[in-house]
Amino acid sequence: MTVGQVIQIDRAAVERLAQERGEPVWLRDWRLEAWDRYTRLPAPKLERSDLGKRSFEEKWRIDADVDATPQSGNSTLGVAEDQLAEPDGDGRVEAAAMAVFSGPGHPHIHLQAPLADQGVYVADLSTAAREREEVVRRTLGSLVSPEENRWTALQSACWNAGLFVYVPKGVRVEAPVLISYRWADPQNRIFPRVLAVVEEGASLTLVETWSGTELGQEGVSTAVVDEYLVEANGELRVATLQDLPREVTGFLTRRGRTARDARLDWAIGEMGEAYLVAEYGTTLEGPGSRSEAKVVAAGTGRQHLDLTLHMVHRGRFTMSDILARGVALDRSDLVFRAVTGIEKGAVGTDGHQAEGLLMLSPKARANAIPMLLIDENDVKADHAASVGKINAEQMYYLMSRGIPEDEAKRLIVRGFLDPVIDRLPLADVKGWMERLVERKMAR
Amino acid sequence: MANQPWLKVEQLRVSVEGTEILKGVDLEVRGGEVHAIMGPNGTGKSTLASALMGHPKYEVTAGRAWLDGEDLLAMKVDERARKGLFLAMQYPSEVPGVSNANFLRLALNARRGEGNEIPVLRFHRELQKQMAALEIDPSFAERYLNEGFSGGEKKRNEILQMAMLKPRIAILDEIDSGLDIDALKIVAKGVNDLRGPELGVLIITHYQRLLQYIVPDRVHVMMQGRIVRSGGRELAEELEAKGYDWLKQELGIEDHTVASQS
Numbered sequence: 001m002t003v004g005q006v007i008q009i010d011r012a013a014v015e016r017l018a019q020e021r022g023e024p025v026w027l028r029d030w031r032l033e034a035w036d037r038y039t040r041l042p043a044p045k046l047e048r049s050d051l052g053k054r055s056f057e058e059k060w061r062i063d064a065d066v067d068a069t070p071q072s073g074n075s076t077l078g079v080a081e082d083q084l085a086e087p088d089g090d091g092r093v094e095a096a097a098m099a100v101f102s103g104p105g106h107p108h109i110h111l112q113a114p115l116a117d118q119g120v121y122v123a124d125l126s127t128a129a130r131e132r133e134e135v136v137r138r139t140l141g142s143l144v145s146p147e148e149n150r151w152t153a154l155q156s157a158c159w160n161a162g163l164f165v166y167v168p169k170g171v172r173v174e175a176p177v178l179i180s181y182r183w184a185d186p187q188n189r190i191f192p193r194v195l196a197v198v199e200e201g202a203s204l205t206l207v208e209t210w211s212g213t214e215l216g217q218e219g220v221s222t223a224v225v226d227e228y229l230v231e232a233n234g235e236l237r238v239a240t241l242q243d244l245p246r247e248v249t250g251f252l253t254r255r256g257r258t259a260r261d262a263r264l265d266w267a268i269g270e271m272g273e274a275y276l277v278a279e280y281g282t283t284l285e286g287p288g289s290r291s292e293a294k295v296v297a298a299g300t301g302r303q304h305l306d307l308t309l310h311m312v313h314r315g316r317f318t319m320s321d322i323l324a325r326g327v328a329l330d331r332s333d334l335v336f337r338a339v340t341g342i343e344k345g346a347v348g349t350d351g352h353q354a355e356g357l358l359m360l361s362p363k364a365r366a367n368a369i370p371m372l373l374i375d376e377n378d379v380k381a382d383h384a385a386s387v388g389k390i391n392a393e394q395m396y397y398l399m400s401r402g403i404p405e406d407e408a409k410r411l412i413v414r415g416f417l418d419p420v421i422d423r424l425p426l427a428d429v430k431g432w433m434e435r436l437v438e439r440k441m442a443r
Numbered sequence: 444m445a446n447q448p449w450l451k452v453e454q455l456r457v458s459v460e461g462t463e464i465l466k467g468v469d470l471e472v473r474g475g476e477v478h479a480i481m482g483p484n485g486t487g488k489s490t491l492a493s494a495l496m497g498h499p500k501y502e503v504t505a506g507r508a509w510l511d512g513e514d515l516l517a518m519k520v521d522e523r524a525r526k527g528l529f530l531a532m533q534y535p536s537e538v539p540g541v542s543n544a545n546f547l548r549l550a551l552n553a554r555r556g557e558g559n560e561i562p563v564l565r566f567h568r569e570l571q572k573q574m575a576a577l578e579i580d581p582s583f584a585e586r587y588l589n590e591g592f593s594g595g596e597k598k599r600n601e602i603l604q605m606a607m608l609k610p611r612i613a614i615l616d617e618i619d620s621g622l623d624i625d626a627l628k629i630v631a632k633g634v635n636d637l638r639g640p641e642l643g644v645l646i647i648t649h650y651q652r653l654l655q656y657i658v659p660d661r662v663h664v665m666m667q668g669r670i671v672r673s674g675g676r677e678l679a680e681e682l683e684a685k686g687y688d689w690l691k692q693e694l695g696i697e698d699h700t701v702a703s704q705s
């Protein structure tokens with residue numbers, strides 16, 4: 001692999017990036033337009049997170065030379081070995097497809113042959129822009145516009161780890177598609193972008209794992225955009241498991257859109273120590289569509305997590321449900337914002353949300369901000385939010401049976417998170433989250 | 444006997460939020476004995492139980508307590524439990540997300556100590572056996588700890604824990620309150636089945652009713668934060684027949700509660 005010189009990004013670097021990735025002209029122009037937007041747009045003002053203080057943009061650099069050849073390595077699903085359960089015991093994960101990003105450039109992708117025969121397509125996004133131009137061109141940026149704000153513009157211009165997943169009409173992909181990002185080298189800056197299209201009546205599960213190690217004093221910035229389009233009667237389950245170290249500062253936007261009677265379910269695990277501003281959202285466009293989000297967060301160290309979950313009801317008889325639980329340890333700072341928006345005309349919709357946060361340390365901070373924005377009368381919507389400290393009576397009760405303080409605390413936290421973890425759709429994801437919670441609590 | 448359970452309390456004074464509730468309690472319970480502490484409400488009975496277990500709200504201001512000769516008050520709550528003290532609580536906490544069985548296994552293994560954990564199968568056999576004896580529905584093993592349990596179910600669950608943990612000294616705090624007669628009989632049988640030289644029991648109640656089913660060896664009456672009278676089981680019967688007023692008159696106490704003395 002070429003070791004590139006890391007440079008502060010500029011317009012020429014964006015152009016070179018597109019060129020080196022072999023992207024078609026339309027995509028290069030799309031990137032450049034996004035870059036121009038970026039230079040004009042002001043930084044978004046965030047209520048509770050100041051990315052400016054983290055020198056977010058100063059640390060935004062890319063490798064000047066992008067290696068466009070596939071990374072070396074065999075076709076085993078090695079990266080996920082330490083992250084996901086091992087159902088068959090030999091370290092391999094049951095997956096329909098696997099994409100591994102450990103630096104910029106093209107990912108290593110492995111797709112089961114029978115799925116390829118059925119028309120399932122998993123490819124590097126730059127490659128897909130050539131090979132599947134029509135669908136990529138039509139959908140890229142359709143849910144997260146480069147024009148939306150300074151950082152979505154910057155991300156659109158500079159993404160360097162892209163994946164496109166396409167499931168054709170009626171095809172049900174049973175095993176998950178695993179996407180693994182590894183921040184393992186401060187020189188390897190990853191700006192992930194995922195575009196997934198689930199056609200009518202098709203079904204897909206995406207699991208994204210994020211991990212990282214020692215990234216140096218200087219720190220690393222990243223921005224992420226994921227877009228998921230679920231067509232009529234389609235089903236998509238997205239699980240994201242974040243375990244990034246504190247050196248990372250990130251701005252994430254992940255959005256999905258559901259057509260008629262489609263379904264999009266989220267399982268979100270925020271377990272790292274990074275400084276993140278993240279938004280997850282579903283636009284329930286088609287009538288009868290549904291979206292559920294299950295969120296587990298555990299803040300340790302000086303983690304700062306500003307998380308927004310956004311359900312937008314646009315279609316009639318749509319349904320959404322947000323269930324979020326977070327624990328804040330050490331000096332961590334968690335902000336949970338849950339927004340249920342019901343637009344005019346979305347009659348018969350049903351939106352629920354419940355957020356609970358538990359502060360385990362006197363220096364930890366936690367904020368739950370529920371919002372219901374309702375412009376239609378004939379709807380059901382409710383919310384419940386709580387922020388609290390660990391219950392002293394529960395601690396006393398458990399300890400009075402001989403359970404040591406630390407273990408009692410761990411039990412209560414596990415019990416607090418369990419209603420969410422228990423409802424996670426995939427056994428592997430569930431196990432992964434359980435292990436991360438255990439690890440965090442054992443510190 | 445060296446290995447006989449032994450709880451000793453000497454001149455114990457306890458305050459809650461700055462108000463003194465116990466004003467010098469003396470007590471001694473040994474293995475094989477069942478003691479009952481009786482008295483009207485508000486006299487400090489439950490305070491004694493909570494203070495001995497080490498509830499953080501109860502501040503011991505003077506006096507001493509020993510479990511098997513060791514300084515009980517120097518131990519943390521979990522340590523007291525591991526040394527063999529058990530308190531069946533009047534208002535057990537609900538802990539959502541923690542299954543009854545999982546909790547009990549952790550507690551039992553904590554009590555047994557590292558390297559001496561109970562094999563999982565044996566644990567479940569024992570649990571099923573004890574649950575059956577207490578007429579607890581087997582589904583309760585997997586239910587979250589006390590969550591959504593009725594008052595009676597919680598009390599039975601306390602006795603179940605006691606049966607599983609096999610403490611050396613068990614304090615039963617108002618274990619009869621809120622129980623109908625059938626549930627009371629089941630709970631009493633559960634306690635009676637555990638009676639023996641390996642266990643000393645301290646029952647706290649303000650009704651004599653429970654003591655018809657768990658017959659005590661010694662009865663103590665508490666008023667104004669002190670034990671004002673001790674006797675054999677006939678003392679409970681006398682109280683049942685005559686009420687507390689007789690004793691108050693005899694002792695010259697007008698208001699039996701703690702507050703009057705402060």
